[in-house]
Amino acid sequence: MDEAALDQAFRALKTVLGARATRAMVHRIGYSRDWSPRHRSHTDLPHIVVVPHSTDEVVEIVKIAYHHRVPIVPFAGGTGMGGGVAAWKGGIAVETKGLDQIVELDEANMMVTTQAGITIWALNEELGRSGLWFPHQPESKRACTIGASIGCDNDSTFGLRYGKILDYLSNVVMVTGKGKALRIGRRKAAFSSTGYKLLDLVVGSEGTLGVVTEATLRVFPLPEARLVRGYICRSLDDGIQALERVLAGGISVESAHLNCRQRLHFYTHAYREKHQREPDIPGWAEAILFLSFAGDEDVVKFSLEKATCILLDEFGVEELREQEMVDGWWASKHSLEFIPFRQKWPDSQREKKFGAADLGLPIGRVEEAYQRFVEIAANWGQDVLGMTVYNEAPNKPTASISFAVFVDDSSKESVANFYNYVKEMSTMAVEMEGTMSSYIGDGDRLGGFNELEHGDSYIYMKRIKEMFDPRGIFNPGKKFESRWITGA
Numbered sequence: 303m304d305e306a307a308l309d310q311a312f313r314a315l316k317t318v319l320g321a322r323a324t325r326a327m328v329h330r331i332g333y334s335r336d337w338s339p340r341h342r343s344h345t346d347l348p349h350i351v352v353v354p355h356s357t358d359e360v361v362e363i364v365k366i367a368y369h370h371r372v373p374i375v376p377f378a379g380g381t382g383m384g385g386g387v388a389a390w391k392g393g394i395a396v397e398t399k400g401l402d403q404i405v406e407l408d409e410a411n412m413m414v415t416t417q418a419g420i421t422i423w424a425l426n427e428e429l430g431r432s433g434l435w436f437p438h439q440p441e442s443k444r445a446c447t448i449g450a451s452i453g454c455d456n457d458s459t460f461g462l463r464y465g466k467i468l469d470y471l472s473n474v475v476m477v478t479g480k481g482k483a484l485r486i487g488r489r490k491a492a493f494s495s496t497g498y499k500l501l502d503l504v505v506g507s508e509g510t511l512g513v514v515t516e517a518t519l520r521v522f523p524l525p526e527a528r529l530v531r532g533y534i535c536r537s538l539d540d541g542i543q544a545l546e547r548v549l550a551g552g553i554s555v556e557s558a559h560l561n562c563r564q565r566l567h568f569y570t571h572a573y574r575e576k577h578q579r580e581p582d583i584p585g586w587a588e589a590i591l592f593l594s595f596a597g598d599e600d601v602v603k604f605s606l607e608k609a610t611c612i613l614l615d616e617f618g619v620e621e622l623r624e625q626e627m628v629d630g631w632w633a634s635k636h637s638l639e640f641i642p643f644r645q646k647w648p649d650s651q652r653e654k655k656f657g658a659a660d661l662g663l664p665i666g667r668v669e670e671a672y673q674r675f676v677e678i679a680a681n682w683g684q685d686v687l688g689m690t691v692y693n694e695a696p697n698k699p700t701a702s703i704s705f706a707v708f709v710d711d712s713s714k715e716s717v718a719n720f721y722n723y724v725k726e727m728s729t730m731a732v733e734m735e736g737t738m739s740s741y742i743g744d745g746d747r748l749g750g751f752n753e754l755e756h757g758d759s760y761i762y763m764k765r766i767k768e769m770f771d772p773r774g775i776f777n778p779g780k781k782f783e784s785r786w787i788t789g790a
């Protein structure tokens with residue numbers, strides 16, 4: 303990095319932002335990594351940290367970065383699992399959480415326009431005052447922002463009913479290129495057949511095309527009631543087919559997460575610790591399906607009863623009698639506090655880090671993928687945490703899968719082996735006609751290697767990037783380059 307250019311850029315940033323531009327080490331350290339497994343030697347310090355409060359200020363920041371050819375890395379909650387915020391090429395970390403104001407709540411059209419750095423939690427607190435909510439909720443919602451949900455196209459607990467962020471999003475403002483604020487989308491319309499769908503391009507772009515500063519989103523009435531249940535299945539396939547059948551019967555399910563037997567044991571851990579005995583779960587259990595139903599009280603009750611009938615009568619599934627386990631599972635979806643996680647974390651693994659390959663697969667290949675996951679993890683010396691199948695499209699079973707392992711991030715070799723594991727899993731996804739990532743994104747893991755998935759269309763992706771980002775300043779080292787995985 304050219305030190306003189308950095309000095310000049312910093313001075314220019316100071317004139318725009320005053321104390322909200324800093325080079326102090328204490329701040330740089332705060333923006334040096336996310337939740338992805340990495341050894342401490344791979345902690346990346348950005349050179350400068352800035353905290354803009356408006357689109358206009360982001361425009362000025364981008365103009366300065368463009369002029370001095372300094373990288374820009376948008377930073378939100380820092381809970382990403384793929385190294386999306388890793389400033390391994392240095393540059394300016396743009397703390398987006400200063401962009402936290404709601405611009406307009408349009409109740410007549412059930413739309414909210416908000417600055418992009420607001421957390422999903424804070425947005426929902428505000429909407430709740432009007433009896434509304436924004437159901438796109440990753441488990442990290444207390445820290446995760448709207449801009450990052452757009453940036454990495456993450457999953458939501460309620461995906462089976464409401465889908466992914468694109469199912470809510472109708473407009474964004476993104477500062478791109480030489481510092482131009484572009485309005486992209488279809489205003490407040492739900493559909494548009496005009497032009498190209500640039501909004502789709504922004505979703506999942508991980509800050510490589512620009513900084514999203516504003517978003518217009520669909521909101522919903524808060525449901526009156528919710529019931530959550532767990533069901534024990536004889537196989538993963540049984541769980542998937544049972545869900546397919548429930549949905550085909552016309553029942554609206556709010557969320558459905560299917561866990562493999564290792565994950566099941568993970569959930570029983572807290573129970574065992576508390577009661578000093580095994581929970582009441584049959585020995586034949588190969589998977590556990592958690593379902594939630596939400597809406598008017600009588601509809602929810604009926605939906606639960608009907609779904610349970612289908613599951614028990616047609617698929618030999620058993621209802622999980624330990625409701626405490628179901629409640630614990632549900633609580634762990636809605637808290638970033640450490641306790642629910644610690645409770646279910648086996649003692650032997652507390653020193654290790656959660657790491658995952660996040661594949662999107664055709665629904666019929668889940669069982670096969672699970673067998674291969676266990677083998678591939680063993681080949682790379684990774685301790686299996688387990689597999690969870692998330693459903694992320696409205697009213698249809700889909701397989702967005704977390705293949706999770708425990709990574710010993712105190713060892714460089716173990717971290718390297720984790721990324722080899724991700725590479726082999728990603729190759730498997732392509733062989734199985736799926737995708738390498740369904741919610742984490744490329745981050746600094748899959749760039750370049752993802753050409754294997756995209757073939758010739760990868761070249762078009764590079765050209766698109768050049769059009770939005772002629773000097774390559776937006777989040778360099780992502781999507782087209784990886785520090786961990788090389789060689790297709």
Ligand SMILES: Cc1cc2nc3c(=O)[nH]c(=O)nc-3n(C[C@H](O)[C@H](O)[C@H](O)COP(=O)(O)OP(=O)(O)OC[C@H]3O[C@@H](n4cnc5c(N)ncnc54)[C@H](O)[C@@H]3O)c2cc1C
Pocket residue numbers: 336337375376377378379380381382383385386387398418419439440441442445446447449450451453454455456457458459508509510512513514515638741742777
């Ligand atoms: C405990 C825990 C639970 C999690 N649960 C889930 C889950 O249920 N589902 C799921 O999918 N993921 C989950 N994750 C992963 C992570 O929370 C998500 O990927 C989330 O989207 C990251 O949000 P963030 O605000 O922390 O973003 P960051 O990690 O700060 O950034 C993520 C990416 O978005 C880019 N970005 C951020 N803001 C902007 C912006 N304004 N404009 C352009 N680009 C931007 C960044 O540059 C980066 O590439 C979880 C993580 C943790 C630690």
